[in-house]
Amino acid sequence: MTDAPLTEIPERVKPSSDALLAKPRRGPRDNAQVIRWILLFLGGVLMVMPIAYMISTSLKWPHEVYNVNLIPDEPTLENYTYVLEDGRFYNWFWNSLIIATLTTISNLFFDSLVGYTLCKFRFPGRTLVFIAILSTLMIPTEMLVIPWYLMSQQFGWLDSYWGIMFPGLMTAFGVFLMKQFFESVPDDFLEAARIDGLNEFQIWWEVAMPLVRPALAALAIFVFLGNWTAFLWPLIVTNSVEMYTLPVGLSGFGDEADVAWELIMTGAAISTIPTLIVFLIFQRFIIRGVVMAGLKG
Amino acid sequence: MAELALRSLTKAYGQTEVLHGIDLEVADGEFVVLVGPSGCGKSTTLRLIAGLEDTTSGAIEIGGRDVARLEPAARDIAMVFQNYAIYPHMTVRKNIGFGLRASKLPRADKKERIAEVAEILGMTPLLDRKPSQLSGGQRQRVAIGRAMVRDPAVFLFDEPLSNLDAQLRTQMRLEIKKLHQRVGTTIVFVTHDQVEAMTLADRIVIMKDGHIRQVGTPSEVYRNPADTFVARFIGAPSMNLIEGRADGARVALASGGEIALARGGGDVLLGVRPDDLHPVEGPALIEGRVTVQEPLGPETLIYVETSAGEVIAKADGRVPPAVGSTVRLGAAPEDIHLFDRQSGLALA
Numbered sequence: 113m114t115d116a117p118l119t120e121i122p123e124r125v126k127p128s129s130d131a132l133l134a135k136p137r138r139g140p141r142d143n144a145q146v147i148r149w150i151l152l153f154l155g156g157v158l159m160v161m162p163i164a165y166m167i168s169t170s171l172k173w174p175h176e177v178y179n180v181n182l183i184p185d186e187p188t189l190e191n192y193t194y195v196l197e198d199g200r201f202y203n204w205f206w207n208s209l210i211i212a213t214l215t216t217i218s219n220l221f222f223d224s225l226v227g228y229t230l231c232k233f234r235f236p237g238r239t240l241v242f243i244a245i246l247s248t249l250m251i252p253t254e255m256l257v258i259p260w261y262l263m264s265q266q267f268g269w270l271d272s273y274w275g276i277m278f279p280g281l282m283t284a285f286g287v288f289l290m291k292q293f294f295e296s297v298p299d300d301f302l303e304a305a306r307i308d309g310l311n312e313f314q315i316w317w318e319v320a321m322p323l324v325r326p327a328l329a330a331l332a333i334f335v336f337l338g339n340w341t342a343f344l345w346p347l348i349v350t351n352s353v354e355m356y357t358l359p360v361g362l363s364g365f366g367d368e369a370d371v372a373w374e375l376i377m378t379g380a381a382i383s384t385i386p387t388l389i390v391f392l393i394f395q396r397f398i399i400r401g402v403v404m405a406g407l408k409g
Numbered sequence: 410m411a412e413l414a415l416r417s418l419t420k421a422y423g424q425t426e427v428l429h430g431i432d433l434e435v436a437d438g439e440f441v442v443l444v445g446p447s448g449c450g451k452s453t454t455l456r457l458i459a460g461l462e463d464t465t466s467g468a469i470e471i472g473g474r475d476v477a478r479l480e481p482a483a484r485d486i487a488m489v490f491q492n493y494a495i496y497p498h499m500t501v502r503k504n505i506g507f508g509l510r511a512s513k514l515p516r517a518d519k520k521e522r523i524a525e526v527a528e529i530l531g532m533t534p535l536l537d538r539k540p541s542q543l544s545g546g547q548r549q550r551v552a553i554g555r556a557m558v559r560d561p562a563v564f565l566f567d568e569p570l571s572n573l574d575a576q577l578r579t580q581m582r583l584e585i586k587k588l589h590q591r592v593g594t595t596i597v598f599v600t601h602d603q604v605e606a607m608t609l610a611d612r613i614v615i616m617k618d619g620h621i622r623q624v625g626t627p628s629e630v631y632r633n634p635a636d637t638f639v640a641r642f643i644g645a646p647s648m649n650l651i652e653g654r655a656d657g658a659r660v661a662l663a664s665g666g667e668i669a670l671a672r673g674g675g676d677v678l679l680g681v682r683p684d685d686l687h688p689v690e691g692p693a694l695i696e697g698r699v700t701v702q703e704p705l706g707p708e709t710l711i712y713v714e715t716s717a718g719e720v721i722a723k724a725d726g727r728v729p730p731a732v733g734s735t736v737r738l739g740a741a742p743e744d745i746h747l748f749d750r751q752s753g754l755a756l757a
């Protein structure tokens with residue numbers, strides 16, 4: 113730092129006669145700053161509100177659920193006891209965990225394998241394949257669930273883990289993301305490994321993959337969260353209560369006549385824990401510039 | 410016996426041929442430098458030797474075997490890249506050991522090799538560091554180490570020093586030269602820096618537009634350039650070329666002067682290096698007005714505007730001719746090169 117601020121600050125702090133009388137004068141910079149803070153604060157409130165209500169509702173008795181007060185009149189842990197004692201919750205939690213984990217692993221593996229191939233190899237039809245993969249991004253899930261369903265029906269995949277997972281085992285988005293990240297891996301790295309006698313699969317796995325760890329971490333978070341919270345397709349493809357995923361199961365808490373919001377919110381609150389863990393594990397890998405460290409100084 | 414031989418090597422990308430028949434023999438233990446302007450095909454030649462690109466036609470022999478159809482790893486070569494290409498996620502030890510990744514040596518032998526190489530390169534204390542904790546020169550040393558552990562028949566270097574700053578480059582240049590003297594492995598080294606080429610090479614290969622223009626020791630290519638391209642490419646500042654006409658006894662310059670030279674005939678280019686062109690009292694080759702002075706210490710370069718264009722000459726650093734003054738410049742006959750004006754080829 114230069115010494116400029118040192119000479120400037122005393123100047124400003126120096127009490128002058130009108131500074132003592134009037135409020136400190138705000139320059140345009142300060143105003144902009146205040147507006148920025150207000151906007152950020154509002155944005156923050158907006159983001160936190162649903163979570164706050166989720167936790168608040170999970171602590172309420174059923175009769176209080178439709179009260180909008182944030183602090184319950186009589187907070188209770190009864191809902192947590194109920195949900196955690198209900199065997200179905202563990203069943204769904206486990207289903208979701210297995211499905212989200214397997215899907216994440218599958219995406220990390222296949223998306224990066226395809227992305228790498230599209231990025232680093234020249235072969236006829238490469239661009240066509242890439243465009244074909246990308247174009248699937250433009251088809252909304254709502255349009256796909258019917259063909260998926262018919263297909264699952266014919267293959268006998270309904271009401272099974274495989275049936276829930278198969279549409280998401282590879283994603284066009286993941287392929288695209290990984291392809292873009294592999295662009296940042298210099299060919300020199302791969303060629304050096306080729307000269308050192310690694311086969312193409314080893315080059316991908318041992319050299320290229322470690323260099324795109326930040327992208328893999330980001331992809332893992334995306335895929336895990338996406339599958340952990342997936343609702344529409346699991347709802348359609350599952351029939352038996354034992355095969356429900358957590359979101360599907362939670363949405364059915366209560367009886368036919370009434371939705372038990374306090375229980376749903378309790379389940380939701382508990383179900384955020386794995387997503388938090390996944391995020392905490394992977395976010396530390398998201399450090400940019402890892403790739404560049406081995407290159408020119 | 411030649412350790413490495415290239416025979417009528419060509420390479421085309423699609424319809425564009427970028428190498429038009431390269432012939433080169435490199436002896437065992439020789440340090441050969443490929444040099445030439447950007448895009449002349451130096452890297453392509455090296456990548457063909459390494460097997461990173463397929464040849465279009467021609468043969469590549471290493472240690473007497475035709476390797477043109479072999480995988481890079483089977484060719485008994487090691488390559489050092491401009492960008493080092495050392496892996497940021499591995500320690501120095503792992504990086505150096507990576508060169509042995511595919512080798513069948515027992516574990517203990519590998520360890521010993523790594524230690525030995527680290528010792529030669531002075532990297533022993535740094536073995537457990539990650540590349541991000543190394544300086545540019547140290548990273549380059551790791552890359553060299555990774556190539557060395559494999560003890561290949563031929564080392565290939567593609568502009569390994571061009572990412573280093575000037576001072577470090579000079580230092581690493583010297584280290585590479587010492588390393589070569591110590592391990593004695595055949596080296597093919599690519600650079601576009603003619604000073605690097607001159608200082609390192611046993612033999613220099615000068616390339617242009619996918620052709621080899623001349624192969625020779627540094628002093629051969631400096632003293633007897635095969636054509637005007639080599640003449641101007643090697644040596645800094647570049648050789649002056651002045652148009653003239655030779656009649657077998659003397660050369661008459663377009664700018665007026667003439668010099669007795671029993672060489673050549675017809676339209677020629679007379680070449681004289683700035684190092685050999687000095688202000689003279691007596692009969693001069695050419696004369697003109699000094700426009701710029703560049704003091705180098707013991708000597709001063711002077712840029713002289715003549716009727717045949719600008720020439721560069723070297724004057725005594727203590728009493729250089731003043732800017733604006735007229736100087737007469739001369740050179741010893743043995744320092745004068747003659748080239749055919751049409752073909753650019755040297756005339757004996």
Ligand SMILES: Nc1ncnc2c1ncn2[C@@H]1O[C@H](COP(=O)(O)OP(=O)(O)OP(=O)(O)O)[C@@H](O)[C@H]1O
Pocket residue numbers: 422427445446447448449450451452453454601
């Ligand atoms: N993959 C490629 N496809 C098409 N043309 C290529 C390819 N690689 C190189 N070339 C062309 O081949 C020629 C030689 O390239 P090369 O990389 O060998 O040059 P170089 O002498 O190493 O130059 P530099 O000093 O800039 O590294 C260039 O004209 C280049 O455009």
Ligand SMILES: [Mg+2]
Pocket residue numbers: 451452453
């Ligand atoms: Mg090159």
